[in-house]
Amino acid sequence: MYHHFCDFVNLFASQFLNSTNFGQDVEIFWWDTHHSGFVDSTFGVTWKAFSFHKPHELVNYDGKKVCFRNAMLPLLARQLFGLYYNMPWWMAVREAAFSMPSHTTFSNVLRHTLSQILNINELLQSLLRLKNVEAKIVNYERNGGLNFLEQLKATHNSDIFIGMHGSGLTHLLFLPDWAAVFEIYNCEDPNCYKDLARLRGVKYWTWANEDKVFPESIGLHPTMKTPHKKFTDYSFDVPEFLRIVQQSEFSDD
Template identity: 45%
Template sequence: MLIIFFLSFLFFVFGDTYNWSELDIPIEHAIYFFTNNPSIHNQCLMDKDKCPYYEQAKNLPSSDIACWGYEPNCKNNASLIQCSGDSRGWTTTKEKQINEFWRTADFGYIAEKRNELREFCSSSLECVDHLRFCRAKNIYIDFRHIETSKHHDRYREDILKYGDIGGNCKLNRNDLIKNGDHKSPLQSWFSELQVFIEINDTNLFNCDLYITKPTIFIKLDSGYNMYHHFCDFINLYITQHMNNTFTKDIQIILWDTSKNDYWSFFSHTWNAFTSNRLIHIKEFEGKRVCFQNVIFSFLARMFYGFYYNMPLIPGCTQTSLFRSFQQYIIHRLRIPQLGPLKSNQIRITLLNRTTQFRQILNANEIIQHLRNISMNENNDYLINVVDYNINMPFIEQLNITHNTDIFMGMHGAGLTHLLFLPDWATIFEIHNCEDRDCYLDLARLRGVKYFTWENDAKVYPQDEGKHPTLGTPHKKFTNYAFDKYEFARIVRKMVKYVKEHPAYRSAKRMKYSTMNSIPTLQVEQRDTKTSKDEF
């Protein structure tokens, strides 16, 4: 019998010293973390010289203020939400509108899911409704018959047979089976857990491997598409909050039932969640594995989940959850914010697609027109034209995006970069190709101002566009030219918005009250229309 032990502890305390490097949270999040982890708060106070969050620990506000919003006594919920628009019949009062946005799109979602948690197998398995999230202790999973080496299907739902997963507990099978109404690969864990059994003696687990490191199972959406893959990452972040576990010393296991290797252009993002390599379940083929602590993560396409399949109440914007996700990723991937610029210039980035469809046919004319306006007025625009293709590393892309005040691009997954814009930024979906809500809703969740084309008479499609397989007319499958004067008018609106944004003014005040130098972004440009000196 092969036995592999992964040395780990839930809170990573070595002797009397906490391993602060494995925590690595944004400084803004420290007070919330300490409220939810009082023993680590005390450790920080005792570890003054080593704890990087000592000042936050020393000045910790009361627990009803220093909280995310899902804690039972928290008074800080819905603190960022703005609902200036009409709910269009979703609710009858403004208070109900704000609460509905918080409940479904902010930390209120986690509060609701925490209330749903209940035991399905005593002391061993607990889940939320529909088995969309579960956590288990001291269970085994039998991977001896999964046959990943024979298949390309990533989402097989029959790889575990009755008894291939179980624990030493008393199982409520009737309740478990009743929660199979959301059975689907990316919507619940019912397919895997419906065959769970109870075993009276842990000696009967007969495992080949023993994994004691805290583990998260996750089933992934498309790793090739930023919009869909970041559904995975936001749900992993929500899972961390659900379990109050933010250390990077965890094991993430990809529940992929194929023999294919995982590859994604966005794979560097995993470094924000774990300091360990990803494991594919095919590595367990032929083995029976015991897990000491394991979580079955929230998934990317759940009904009413984040953010695919998410009906979003109209009229509201700006969630604490998505803002904290941005801060978390930017911090852990070490992406600096080098603005606002002292010169008062607004950093404008045009994402210029070089794909077959949705190209801007007169992009050069528009950019030259904007530069002429800038030269003739206050030199307000610092314009960068980029092609976020596979030749530009994702970290480099994030550096550019996070140091952008106005981000512009045609409808497409690249607009998911709006998640990492600074708080004062705007997103300009130049043409939404009749998919009106996709990036509008994502911008509302993140809390950045959304703009799109306003005058259909001043946009010029190359042709009617045809769906490549159906052959029917489709706005996404053609290219467009735009009236440069109308384009400039919208840019002026965005520049005005950014300069008047309280967060922009505050950041500029704080940055230059102690600094006199003008920051520059040192980025090697690849496949762009401008040089790094221009940027």
């Protein structure tokens, strides 16, 4: 999901910078030459935000001559020293019409990542004891009962979005402007979702105190067989968890 939604960000930026035809009455070509075509069953509804028309598959034009009156190639794809990782920090401007909610909604991402939160119910109960707080665990698995549009609605109605390092955090792109992201543990990949939060313009927090996070095991990479923090499960110190949550809730930095 993370990599695919960088494609959508790229498409938006390309249309925005072109600006001569920044609308939905455009034809999009999927630049994919796999014999089975472009399959996007999970996130396919997202293309409707960019075009009224179903995108064309490039494989359908194999061996044919196609003429375009007006065509645009997109910006370069996401890369280490390219578009996304070096985009400047920006924060959404809070106009008077956007009042900060007095009631805070937390969404805790439940998605089968390589690392699981062992004491997730304990963390949830600690949130529920806070004043004026609604907290819930949202299952973003394909078989979790919510279709993609319902998942987006749950995300967009969250004030603080919480989850382990994993593709489910890509939902932060759909948070409201005042929201914050708490990546509970980045598993030694500190820039991935921090950069995505910066791109979206929402606040970002992650765990810092290694003495208050407790891995279940060393965790071994499945192919390299070397220690790797993405391949084990974790428990987290509850008071430290609440401290970071309250910091992200009330800070304007």
